[in-house]
Amino acid sequence: MKVIAYKNLEGFTTICVPVNDIQYVIENDIPGNCEYIEIDFENLPHEHEDFFNAWQIENNNIVINMNKAKEITKTRLRMEREPLFLEQDILFQKKQELGLDTSEIVTEKNRLRNITNLVDTCDTLQELRSLKVQSSTLITNSILLNIPTSE
Numbered sequence: 181m182k183v184i185a186y187k188n189l190e191g192f193t194t195i196c197v198p199v200n201d202i203q204y205v206i207e208n209d210i211p212g213n214c215e216y217i218e219i220d221f222e223n224l225p226h227e228h229e230d231f232f233n234a235w236q237i238e239n240n241n242i243v244i245n246m247n248k249a250k251e252i253t254k255t256r257l258r259m260e261r262e263p264l265f266l267e268q269d270i271l272f273q274k275k276q277e278l279g280l281d282t283s284e285i286v287t288e289k290n291r292l293r294n295i296t297n298l299v300d301t302c303d304t305l306q307e308l309r310s311l312k313v314q315s316s317t318l319i320t321n322s323i324l325l326n327i328p329t330s331e
Contacts, residue, residue, distance in 0.1 A: 183224070185235075185242055186216035193235040193242065195224065217241075228305060244305060253308040254296045260313035261292045268292070 184196040189211060198205040202218065210216050217240050225235065225242055234248035272285045295313055302308045 181221045182218050183221050184210065184216055185219055185224075185237055186210050186214045187237060188214065192233055193237060197221070230309070231305060246305075249305060249308055250299045250302065253299050253302075253311060257296050257299070257311060257313050261295060264292055264313060265289065 181197070182202055184198065184202065184205060186194055186196065188194045196205060196209060206216065215237055217237055219240075219242065223241070225244065228235070228244050231244055231249045231252055234245045234252055235242050236245045236248075268285050268289050272282050272289075275282050275285065292313065295311070298311055299308065302311070
């Protein structure tokens, strides 16, 4: 089945699956002056749907724009790290209130803050996919174990 891929007005690639005559869809549904191609549905890069917003039209094909894929990955990592930042903020505040050393927390927050820098070292989509923000449970648990409880 043929589909239409076109660069929409926001600069992203849109895939249009015609239910009518494909020429009718091109003439009536594709915004004027938009670059478009007709492509077999099977030839779309389905294995890279996680980077759909990085798809772009090039030489009558759909390819992945690596710079856009990196930005998508940075956004994903920022979302993954947000709850971990909150966790570290709470631990920092507890330790600070008790006058305890916060250096482990500062180190962990710096690790979380700098995780997006790893994206720039990636050359493949698989490398981008492999980047994960993981909670440093050892640090969290050791910090929790060292906070005295009030009795």
